[in-house]
Amino acid sequence: EAQVTQNPRYLITVTGKKLTVTCSQNMNHEYMSWYRQDPGLGLRQIYYSMNVEVTDKGDVPEGYKVSRKEKRNFPLILESPSPNQTSLYFCASSPSGGGWETQYFGPGTRLLVL
Amino acid sequence: SQQGEEDPQALSIQEGENATMNCSYKTSINNLQWYRQNSGRGLVHLILIRSNEREKHSGRLRVTLDTSKKSSSLLITASRAADTASYFCATELGGGTYKYIFGTGTRLKVLA
Numbered sequence: 001e002a003q004v005t006q007n008p009r010y011l012i013t014v015t016g017k018k019l020t021v022t023c024s025q026n027m028n029h030e031y032m033s034w035y036r037q038d039p040g041l042g043l044r045q046i047y048y049s050m051n052v053e054v055t056d057k058g059d060v061p062e063g064y065k066v067s068r069k070e071k072r073n074f075p076l077i078l079e080s081p082s083p084n085q086t087s088l089y090f091c092a093s094s095p096s097g098g099g100w101e102t103q104y105f106g107p108g109t110r111l112l113v114l
Numbered sequence: 115s116q117q118g119e120e121d122p123q124a125l126s127i128q129e130g131e132n133a134t135m136n137c138s139y140k141t142s143i144n145n146l147q148w149y150r151q152n153s154g155r156g157l158v159h160l161i162l163i164r165s166n167e168r169e170k171h172s173g174r175l176r177v178t179l180d181t182s183k184k185s186s187s188l189l190i191t192a193s194r195a196a197d198t199a200s201y202f203c204a205t206e207l208g209g210g211t212y213k214y215i216f217g218t219g220t221r222l223k224v225l226a
Contacts, residue, residue, distance in 0.1 A: 043216035099206030105156035
């Protein structure tokens, strides 16, 4: 089944404790992206990757890191999480990132930073 | 912020009625997409409309685009309880950036 998977689905952590949220897709897509969703703000793009080893900042990259060493994986790293990073995070992928393409979303990761 | 905006923020209707939600955006676009999100889950693509199109239909969905006003609307006809969800518009920022802007969303509740 074609899908985007994220792990973990739920995470509670404390301020300053490094964490990684994994994202994997099995559709051989070139483009992958991370979003955060907050009430009243919709989805905001954090980082995106056009292909392996190529990443760029979205609208809200501060406090996040990403890497794209393999086509299928695009982990999101919070080196020193803070409470304002409490949010619902989504990973998405599409064939090449073009605006005419459907983005396929993962199920989301709900993060609480205490 | 490049954020798109949608209105209304929330909409409650009876089953069988039509639901209309609107999206405004700030930049020139080549395409605009609508997505649906069931309570806290991942988004699912509904429909795409290109900048040279004014209207597009897909089943019970009708999307319009007015590039002069930088706005789009999504109409769901004969709504069902299963249409209860949040709906978002999304555009690529263009200019080869591969950045995406999503609207703030409309929460639709269809009462049985």
